[in-house]
Amino acid sequence: MKNMDWSSLLIRMSKGDEEAFRTVYEETRDHAYRLIYYLSSSKEDVGDIMSEVYIELLRSADKYRPEQPFFAWFNGLIVRQVRNWKRRNWRLYRIVEKVKLLADHSFDRKAEAKLSAVGDQIELLPILRKLPLKAREVIVLRYYQDCSLEEISTLLDIPLGTVKSRHHHALKQLRRQFEEIHGGKEKKDYVY
Known part of the structure; x- marks a missing residue:
């Protein structure tokens, strides 16, 4: 140089x-x-x-x-x-794994294998963008910035209970959107 x-x-x-x-x-x-x-x-x-x-x-x-x-x-x-x-890549993996864990645990192995295969390929950014801003803030701070729920409460200046509620609902929304991506085929494989 x-x-x-x-x-x-x-x-x-x-x-x-x-x-x-x-x-x-x-x-x-x-x-x-x-x-x-x-x-x-x-x-x-x-x-x-x-x-x-x-x-x-x-x-x-x-x-x-x-x-x-x-x-x-x-x-x-x-x-x-x-x-x-x-x-960041590790956090993305953790979010995908968390969504998988929240999926209904009563499905069979065939459905689990399909979910796992799709989960490995999922592009989460478009799904995250569909979340309301308040839910997206909590998910991004938790999994992309590695903040604790207590830290998120302080950062957003909201009660810890509100953070926990938004976190729970955001993960449910992610799970729902994840299931929608796969259409009705995988839902047929669920055992209710």
Whole structure:
């Protein structure tokens, strides 16, 4: 890498200078790509994580301190974004598993296998977007931000009982929407 004045570039970036961002991007993209490629568990995610890294770089540019080596700081930023990506994927998996658990437990193994197979492929974001905002807030804070129900109560400035109620109803709505995706076929497999 060229001997860059990273501090001034990042200061300019934090003030909205697009040319400074372009320069930083051009000088760091190959490095960032390689590091993300080696750290991520899914090579298909590298492009998305790369975008997250540069979004976070824009947000964090004013936090860089000139006394620290730029690439050490930038590597830390990359590692955190890869971890965040993995954590988000894990939360998505947990939500799917929670929806499965809340599904009627009285169905047979054939229906369970179908539910499991579909659950592995489900795209939850469109389903989450169908939830009312108050329910979506609780689900996102609980499973994407890993907040406890007590923390959600504090964040939203609502009673803990209200959080628990919204959480319960949101999971029921997710389960209902999950079942609707699969139509009547799977419902025939349920044993009532």
